[in-house]
Amino acid sequence: MQTTSLALHTDKYQINMMYAHWVNGTHKRKAVFEAYFRKLPFGNGYAVFAGLERIVNYISQLRFTMEDIKYLSKQEENYDPVFLEELLQFSFQGTIHSMKEGALVFPDEPLIRVEGSIMETQLVETAILNFMNYQTLIATKASRIKQVASQDTLLEFGTRRAQEADAAIWGARASYVAGFHATSNMLAGERFGIPTAGTHAHSWVQSFMSEQEAFDVYAKVLPDQVTLLVDTFDTLNSGVPHAIKTAKKLESQGKKMNAIRLDSGDLAYLSIQARQMLDDAGLDYVKIVASNDLDENTIFNLKAQGARIDTWGVGTQLITASDQPSLGGVYKLVEREVDGAMLPTIKISANPEKVSTPGKKEVFRIIDPKDGKAIADYICYPGEEQPLQGGPLKLFNPLHPYLKKTVTRYEAVNMLEPIFVNGRKVYELPTLDEIRSYHREQMDLFWPEYLRKLNPEIYRVNISPAAWNMKQKLIAEHVQSTEE
Numbered sequence: 268m269q270t271t272s273l274a275l276h277t278d279k280y281q282i283n284m285m286y287a288h289w290v291n292g293t294h295k296r297k298a299v300f301e302a303y304f305r306k307l308p309f310g311n312g313y314a315v316f317a318g319l320e321r322i323v324n325y326i327s328q329l330r331f332t333m334e335d336i337k338y339l340s341k342q343e344e345n346y347d348p349v350f351l352e353e354l355l356q357f358s359f360q361g362t363i364h365s366m367k368e369g370a371l372v373f374p375d376e377p378l379i380r381v382e383g384s385i386m387e388t389q390l391v392e393t394a395i396l397n398f399m400n401y402q403t404l405i406a407t408k409a410s411r412i413k414q415v416a417s418q419d420t421l422l423e424f425g426t427r428r429a430q431e432a433d434a435a436i437w438g439a440r441a442s443y444v445a446g447f448h449a450t451s452n453m454l455a456g457e458r459f460g461i462p463t464a465g466t467h468a469h470s471w472v473q474s475f476m477s478e479q480e481a482f483d484v485y486a487k488v489l490p491d492q493v494t495l496l497v498d499t500f501d502t503l504n505s506g507v508p509h510a511i512k513t514a515k516k517l518e519s520q521g522k523k524m525n526a527i528r529l530d531s532g533d534l535a536y537l538s539i540q541a542r543q544m545l546d547d548a549g550l551d552y553v554k555i556v557a558s559n560d561l562d563e564n565t566i567f568n569l570k571a572q573g574a575r576i577d578t579w580g581v582g583t584q585l586i587t588a589s590d591q592p593s594l595g596g597v598y599k600l601v602e603r604e605v606d607g608a609m610l611p612t613i614k615i616s617a618n619p620e621k622v623s624t625p626g627k628k629e630v631f632r633i634i635d636p637k638d639g640k641a642i643a644d645y646i647c648y649p650g651e652e653q654p655l656q657g658g659p660l661k662l663f664n665p666l667h668p669y670l671k672k673t674v675t676r677y678e679a680v681n682m683l684e685p686i687f688v689n690g691r692k693v694y695e696l697p698t699l700d701e702i703r704s705y706h707r708e709q710m711d712l713f714w715p716e717y718l719r720k721l722n723p724e725i726y727r728v729n730i731s732p733a734a735w736n737m738k739q740k741l742i743a744e745h746v747q748s749t750e751e
């Protein structure tokens with residue numbers, strides 16, 4: 268969908284590191300980076316991976332334009348013109364593996380793995396994290412809302428409050444991936460094929476002499492799409508009775524009104540009263556839409572109060588992920604080339620949870636064939652015999668070593684798909700509907716305990732003994748070298 272290069276959509280320090288490697292003659296050295304997050308957002312038990320389509324577009328079109336080069340030449344770093352000349356020839360020649368959009372993903376497992384020259388792998392960090400972090404965050408928030416709304420219709424209404432245009436449209440897409448049914452954003456509809464939906468604003472009613480006239484005119488012009496906003500003056504004394512009159516007029520033309528929309532006040536009380544009034548008027552087919560700063564908690568609460576709401580319009584809280592406005596995904600170097608060989612590398616931290624796991628890794632989802640449910644994820648090095656060969660697999664989480672389990676019969680699904688191989692795109696982007704159904708299959712893979720929105724069970728991400736031993740070895744080497 269995006270047509271221009273985003274080569275400079277990166278932090279300056281990436282360009283500076285690229286340059287310093289180039290001057291140092293080390294820019295062609297191979298490197299492996301992995302993108303992952305350490306903590307789930309919103310206290311949720313899983314995240315919904317999203318952002319891959321935008322990343323694929325970005326990588327495919329990654330070129331420096333003449334304007335980019337001109338801009339770089341004016342920087343106070345005084346980049347060598349030969350370096351800038353070379354950037355004009357740049358295209359991504361590396362290899363990328365990624366989770367598929369819609370996958371349920373967990374802390375500390377590689378979601379995207381990028382292999383290539385240190386120069387190219389460094390350049391793409393910022394944009395990859397930018398796309399992955401935002402879209403995964405919104406898809407996860409949307410999934411929480413979807414969980415509580417169950418079979419109800421969900422409309423994404425966030426554009427006016429989104430952090431600018433890209434967030435609005437990619438956020439609309441992420442919401443759709445996680446199970447929303449439609450968006451109010453027409454551009455998202457046009458670009459991605461997401462169904463669009465809309466009612467009308469208070470201004471429509473205010474722009475007429477009376478509410479009744481406003482409703483009648485709207486129904487006359489758009490007789491097949493009539494959802495009337497009933498709270499401009501007084502929901503139960505004016506809005507609903509006027510909407511009922513309009514619905515009756517429509518009936519006399521053989522048409523059926525879709526819905527009314529409630530946008531203020533006590534949505535439980537008003538929806539119950541409005542439902543009764545509509546039913547008493549023989550309009551049981553007219554649905555009730557609610558909006559007004561909704562999120563998974565208000566929807567959950569409203570349902571618990573017996574609200575008679577069929578469709579939820581959710582904007583601000585979703586598109587801004589307002590209770591946690593960022594996902595802390597990181598991109599860490601796990602292997603580097605030394606004298607022609609790839610060696611694992613580690614990032615040490617005083618905080619044990621921040622110590623990276625060295626080496627290029629695979630992620631397997633271990634599934635119980637008896638019930639088709641996921642048991643745990645298993646991270647290991649490529650080429651380790653298990654888990655693909657079956658047989659007993661020891662599941663062990665180093666941060667929770669007391670939680671050990673050996674599984675004997677299982678299926679292991681390799682979660683990281685090849686996307687680019689040596690610069691060539693090998694992955695065919697699925698349609699949005701395929702992504703949505705993959706997401707539903709992923710949800711079905713997990714017991715409800717992991718999916719509940721409050722205090723979910725922790726799904727375990729385990730690490731192979733080889734990866735764990737390598738981590739210990741590198742930590743020990745680091746400790747020894749600092750002692751010397």
Ligand SMILES: Nc1ncnc2c1ncn2[C@@H]1O[C@H](COP(=O)(O)OP(=O)(O)OP(=O)(O)O)[C@@H](O)[C@H]1O
Nearest residue numbers: 530531532533534535536559560561565568569572
């Ligand atoms: N029965 C209810 N239980 C829990 N939360 C509710 C209930 N009814 C409405 N809400 C939520 O309470 C909040 C009410 O917000 P607010 O006070 O801004 O609305 P309002 O004054 O009715 O309308 P507005 O100011 O938008 O005209 C909204 O987030 C709404 O979704």
Ligand SMILES: O=P(O)(O)OC[C@H]1O[C@H](OP(=O)(O)OP(=O)(O)O)[C@H](O)[C@@H]1O
Nearest residue numbers: 424530558559560561580581582583584
């Ligand atoms: O509340 P959200 O979840 O973001 O949903 C979108 C909101 O946008 C519109 O009104 P707007 O907020 O612009 O004005 P209003 O509050 O005065 O209705 C609409 O009526 C919803 O209330």
Ligand SMILES: O=C(O)c1cccnc1
Nearest residue numbers: 424451464465466467580
């Ligand atoms: O169509 C609607 O009702 C709508 C769209 C955007 C924001 N609020 C409401």
